[in-house]
Amino acid sequence: MRTIAFLVRRSLRQHALSTAVTAGAAALACGLVLSVFSVTAQARDAFVRDPGFDAVLGAKGSELQLVLNSVFHLETSPGNIPWSLYEEFREDPRVALAIPYAVGDNYRGFRIVGTTPEIFEVEYAKGRRYGIAVAEGQRLGRFFQAGNREAVLGSRVAEATGLKVNDAFHPTHGADAEGHVHEDEYTVTGILAPTNTPADRVVWIPIEGIFHMEGHVLRGSGEEHDPEPDEEIAQEHKEVSAVMLRLKGEAAGFALKIKARESGVATLAWPIANVMQDLFDKLFWFVRILEIVAYLVVAVSMAGILASLYNTMNERRREFAILRALGARKGTVFASVVSEAAAIAAAGALLGYLVHALVVAAAAHTLRTETGVVLDPFAYHPVLWAAPLGILALGALAGLLPATKAYRTDVAANLAPTS
Amino acid sequence: MDALVVERLKKAYVAPDGERVPVVDVQDLRLAEGAQAALKGRSGSGKTTLLNLIAGVLRADEGRIVVAGEEITALPEAGRDRLRAERIGYVFQTFNLLQGLTALENVLLPMMLRGAPDRARAAALLERVGMNGRLDYRPAQLSVGQQQRVAVARALANRPALVLADEPTGNLDEQHADEALGLLRDVCRENGTALLVVSHDARVLGRFERVLALKELNRA
Known part of the structure; x- marks a missing residue:
């Protein structure tokens, strides 16, 4: 040898x-x-990994588009569903958690998602919740408060835009960074620690902000409603792009899928992992x-x-x-x-x-x-x-x-x- | 014990027309331990074939060859390879050094093939043939005379009982030929190794006390 x-x-x-x-x-x-x-x-x-939710409720159409849009923040929104449908699902005893998403704006190409503060309590991965980043021993701000013009930045957004806590910015309409710049000014209240998920590329704001954003028109009632800046918007006008759901068991998924179909306006993408698995299989x-x-x-x-x-x-x-x-x-x-x-x-x-x-x-x-x-x-x-x-x-x-x-x-x- | 015994050795080639052409037919050739002899013969007389038969590179058709007490003609190919590695040194007209190896590695190689590499001995052999200071030179970096010196050192690497040299000075000028032959004979003598040189060069043959004429030995 x-x-x-x-x-x-x-x-x-x-x-x-x-x-x-x-x-x-x-x-x-x-x-x-x-x-x-x-x-x-x-x-x-x-x-295909568990994103912290079991299902997504959204406008009638492609389940894949719904998942890509709401879980991975890719693609355009397939449309909106009435606020009442969100409430109906939230109240359903088979639903453990329901968090609404409203989209339609961006900041320098990063998607702005209007939601409720409950999103920060979600386990986006086993044992891991969203948290405020810490730098040099200091927490970088706090989560937003519902109703305020406040924003929490995903780590990648903060890194790419250079926005810091207390900085102000104006959202841009649509998904295109070159679109119409809204008059509304938002203040950064916090920066999230990296999650290594698509959420790192999201600007989180209170969902009321999307409803009140200058130029936005609500069609929850079937008719257009252009809310005044300080208006208390009636529930019937509100609409959401998606509702992120955690369900109580597998049987709930089958039943709620039928319930969404019977609404005539919505689709339930469930289970989310299977939708993405189907994509990879294709x-x-x-x-x-x-x-x-x-x-x-x-x-x-x-x-x-x-x-x-x-x-x-x-x-x-x-x-x-x-x-x-x-x-x-x-x-x-x-x-x-x-x-x-x-x-x-x-x-x-x-x-x-x-x-x-x-x-x-x-x-x-x-x-x-x-x-x-x-x-x-x-x-x-x-x-x-x-x-x-x-x-x-x-x-x-x-x-x-x-x-x-x-x-x-x-x-x-x-x-x-x-x- | 004789270093080499050749008895009733026959080898023939088959010509393209199918005819068997005898090349070697040697009845008796012996070389005592440490003895030196030259074998003269003209080109094409079967000198190289005889050496290849003795070294076990070619198989004899008939007869027997015994090297240092071991009958090489009775051995299978692997046994002939082993005997060649252990008991026979070979010096070629064109030196046949491996171009990718240094002088030292060329001398080490036969030792490695035998399973007993000894860098100190390889270096000492190269120094003995006057190659000190050029151990790490590749063949292409050496003169022809120096290459033949390395080939002499390589032939002695495994302390063989017999060194076979095929026209060892054929590629050297007169001065280098004398030096190389003298060196080969001296080194073999110092190591107690028998030497059989085949040549058609009268000056080479003139240096040996015992010269065998192939035309007398070979009846082919």
């Missing part, structure tokens, strides 16, 4: 350029496989294509190892003949070539982790910036050991053909002097 390792090291050193190129190709292949499998698995986990073909591309890149890189070694076999016939003349067994020559191929693949597999780290870092940054969802670069996935081992095995396999050629070297013929 020691002799084979010595021969392999020296040969790799002697053919440093082709070693570097083929190991680089193997690294890209390994990194691609690692990235495709681990990033898709992590993305699935991130989007995207399965795309993931399969990525996997196939990754496998093809692996095949090409392994073919590269085979070709680069095989092409050197003719010029190395004399080297093998010398080794044999010095007493090397045929098996030693064979094993040294297979080991050389495996060593190139192993170097590629190790470098593949670096490629994987770069890809995951880029994907995580993009996903966090665009959705607030955070990937865990260190999350365990079986591909993290299976892919490098597979690359190593395939590399050794790619070395079999050149090794066979080396094994069959005619010693006497190749020891003869060449002119």
Whole structure:
């Protein structure tokens, strides 16, 4: 083994350029496989994990759009439902918690969500509630008070906009940062600690603020109502974009789904995790294509190892003949070539982790910036050991053909002097 | 005990037309322990084939070869490889150093193949052949004379019973040829190693007390 390792090291050193190129190709292949499998698995986990609610009630239409809009704060709102329907569900004995969301404005592209202070008591993940951030031992403000023109910023919003506690800002109408700027001025009362969820990209304000926002028109009664700034708005005019629900058991979900359908104006997206699971199942073909591309890149890189070694076999016939003349067994020559191929693949597999780290870092940054969802670069996935081992095995396999050629070297013929 | 015994050795090649062409037919050749001899013969007379048979690189059709008491012709390929690694040193006309290895590594290699690498001995051998200070040079960084010195050191690496040298001065000029041959003979003598040199060069042959004519030995 020691002799084979010595021969392999020296040969790799002697053919440093082709070693570097083929190991680089193997690294890209390994990194691609690692990235495709681990990033898709992590993305699935991130989007399918429990968001702290069981169901979302919203305007009649697509459940997926409702979930993307209210849980992930992506997409446009599918429309509004009357305040009375929110109250009806809140009072339903099968509902444990109902929190209304009203959307329609943004600040520098970050969504503004009008809601009630109860949102800050929700467990958005097991054992974790929204909390005010702490910096240098000081809490960064407080939650907003219902009815006031106050705002609480998600951590990513604060980071990107530079807004601090007591700063004032004017919301912009719609989802476009370049839209109409409302006259209403809001004061930042608090900044939330990072949650690594889409909530980090949200500006939370009291729901009354959305109702009273300059230019907003309420249609809860079926007719348009343009409220005065200090008006006590009648319940019939109010409307909400979604109601986030926590239910009392699974049976409640089935019954409330029917209840929402029977209202004629609403849809209940339940269970939320299943809605997102369905989305990923529909995207399965795309993931399969990525996997196939990754496998093809692996095949090409392994073919590269085979070709680069095989092409050197003719010029190395004399080297093998010398080794044999010095007493090397045929098996030693064979094993040294297979080991050389495996060593190139192993170097590629190790470098593949670096490629994987770069890809995951880029994907995580993009996903966090665009959705607030955070990937865990260190999350365990079986591909993290299976892919490098597979690359190593395939590399050794790619070395079999050149090794066979080396094994069959005619010693006497190749020891003869060449002119 | 003789370092080399060759008896009734025959080897033939099959020509493209299917005819068997005898190349080697040696009835008796012996070399005592530590003895030195030259084997003369013209080009194409089967000198290299005979050396390859003795080294076990080629298999004989008939006859027996005994190296340091072990019959190499009775051994399977793996056994011949082992015997070659342990008991036979080889010096080639074109030196046949491995280009990717340094001078020191070229000398260490036969020891590693035998499973007993000894850097100190490899360095000492290189110093003995005048290569001190160039242990880490690659073959391409050495002159032809220096390369042949490394090849001599490599042949002696495993304290062989027999060194086979095939036209060892064929690629050297007159001065370097004399030096290399003198060195080879001296080093073999110091190590108690038998030496069999094949050559067609009269000046080389003239340096040996015992010169065997292949045309007399070889009936092929």
